[in-house]
Amino acid sequence: MSDKDPEKQAGQSQRRSGCPISFSLDIFGDRWTLLILRDLLLHGKRQFRELAGSEEGIATNILSDRLKRLEVSGVLVRERDPNDRRQVIYTTTEKGLGLIPVLLELAAWGAIHDPQTDAPEDFVATYAKDRETVIARTRKKHQR
Amino acid sequence: MSDKDPEKQAGQSQRRSGCPISFSLDIFGDRWTLLILRDLLLHGKRQFRELAGSEEGIATNILSDRLKRLEVSGVLVRERDPNDRRQVIYTTTEKGLGLIPVLLELAAWGAIHDPQTDAPEDFVATYAKDRETVIARTRKKHQR
């Protein structure tokens, strides 16, 4: 967090290897980033306040930090609402939309192995079937 | 790490919400766990030494900690090699095998968006096509 090192401020947290999985994890391999992307991509949230209000209770400094990193990584863009200049709006890019399959696989695995999920098969069947629908819906919602 | 608290030794790091994505991330939402699973599931590694030798250079205490957590979560089992009692062998369970699609989506996204990956489309095409092959191969290798 509170970072004095200009190297890091610039964004590049330097990668650990040439592996594409490692590349992905260097961007969203932590406990919060994918939850933020879930809210943006699957729950249609777009504002800081909405994201901060999620069930898991992310701290505002962490949310702020992750949004910045995602912007630097090109997964989302930050801009003002043209209708209400006070509002900041976060919009996922194509690069961000590409993460929907990752989120759905994560959700599918969780639903199957989480004893708290009621009907895991239904969940998986629904989201597997509607994958393209989810992507289309999010793309529409996140138009600029 | 070095943990005196019996609550935590028991394993349950307590979940943050009822969301299946959050459930998944509570298990492997960190910078290392999915790299270990990559090595087990996609690279056929089975021993501590092999896992410790990966390109990313994981510290042995972290590796040890993550393997313990994954065992508690039921993603893998730890046992001695019957042929060589000195060897410890890590074997993925069905629950663990279920993570292969997650890893492949992660790899696909990384390959497409990583400027260092040469032929991202080929990568995706190959792994998308061979998904079942990968699962079958890993299941065979991780038989007990």
Add this chain to the structure above:
DNA sequence: CTGGATCCCAATAGATACTG
């Protein structure tokens, strides 16, 4: 108001050295 930035301090992750 919303969207953060900052500070403090606790908790966790991690690198390195060392051991049964």
Add this chain to the structure above:
DNA sequence: CAGTATCTATTGGGATCCAG
């Protein structure tokens, strides 16, 4: 070989402050 111990660095929570 397969870890543990120790010590340091980083992250995270919570409150508070502040600019537009």
